[in-house]
Amino acid sequence: MINKCVCGCVDFIYISTQFNFNLKKCSDCNIIIQDIDENEDIDKFYYEKYHTQSYTHSYELDYSIAEKRLSNYQFILNKLKSPVILDIGSGNSAFVDYLVNNGYEYTFGIEPGLQIKRNNVIRSNLLDYKPINQFDVITIHDVLEHFVDPTENMKKITALTKPNGYFILDFPNFFSNNGMHHWKRIEHIWCFNESQLISFVSSFGYILIKKIYPVDSKITLFFKRTSE
Numbered sequence: 355m356i357n358k359c360v361c362g363c364v365d366f367i368y369i370s371t372q373f374n375f376n377l378k379k380c381s382d383c384n385i386i387i388q389d390i391d392e393n394e395d396i397d398k399f400y401y402e403k404y405h406t407q408s409y410t411h412s413y414e415l416d417y418s419i420a421e422k423r424l425s426n427y428q429f430i431l432n433k434l435k436s437p438v439i440l441d442i443g444s445g446n447s448a449f450v451d452y453l454v455n456n457g458y459e460y461t462f463g464i465e466p467g468l469q470i471k472r473n474n475v476i477r478s479n480l481l482d483y484k485p486i487n488q489f490d491v492i493t494i495h496d497v498l499e500h501f502v503d504p505t506e507n508m509k510k511i512t513a514l515t516k517p518n519g520y521f522i523l524d525f526p527n528f529f530s531n532n533g534m535h536h537w538k539r540i541e542h543i544w545c546f547n548e549s550q551l552i553s554f555v556s557s558f559g560y561i562l563i564k565k566i567y568p569v570d571s572k573i574t575l576f577f578k579r580t581s582e
């Protein structure tokens with residue numbers, strides 16, 4: 355299904371794995387990509403099954419993770435007065451709720467899954483989302499690796515970020531010692547390593563200002579969009 359790498363290369367090397375799905379590597383930039391089946395209806399999977407059958411975090415757990423995330427993001431939010439924040443792929447909306455309940459009332463979310471029901475989160479795919487204004491800060495947790503087309507989605511994220519605004523990207527650390535559980539059939543398609551991820555996002559006009567490892571199996575990258 356994916357026949358072109360984000361770098362433009364169309365030549366792949368299939369690699370053998372211990373997983374129950376196939377992986378291929380771009381022969382130019384070496385990004386590892388899941389070779390997803392043409393017959394998998396990915397949109398249907400997310401709409402109907404992802405949050406009921408695959409995603410197992412409880413709202414309470416995600417709400418406690420949101421508290422840690424906000425403390426990690428405070429160095430950016432403290433610089434801004436009443437920031438308008440968009441969270442992409444809000445899931446059960448725990449992160450959006452936590453921010454709204456802790457002084458960031460202009461926090462909004464989008465989520466394509468069925469389970470959302472809270473005021474500030476609307477049901478939408480990123481590419482279909484057409485807000486009137488851009489955002490001071492965009493957050494995205496465990497989502498970019500799911501997109502079939504990360505380039506189109508990054509273009510959209512860029513268009514939604516104010517010039518000099520911030521993009522906070524939380525991503526699986528696939529290649530860390532504790533990252534094995536991130537290799538998931540259908541769900542995790544683009545297995546960027548850290549340097550591949552930084553150069554991919556930077557190519558849309560962002561500069562990396564900080565990176566942290568909130569836990570060993572995750573990486574959080576903080577980008578600022580350069581002004582135009």
Ligand SMILES: [Zn+2]
Binds near residue numbers: 360361362363381382
């Ligand atoms: Zn490539």
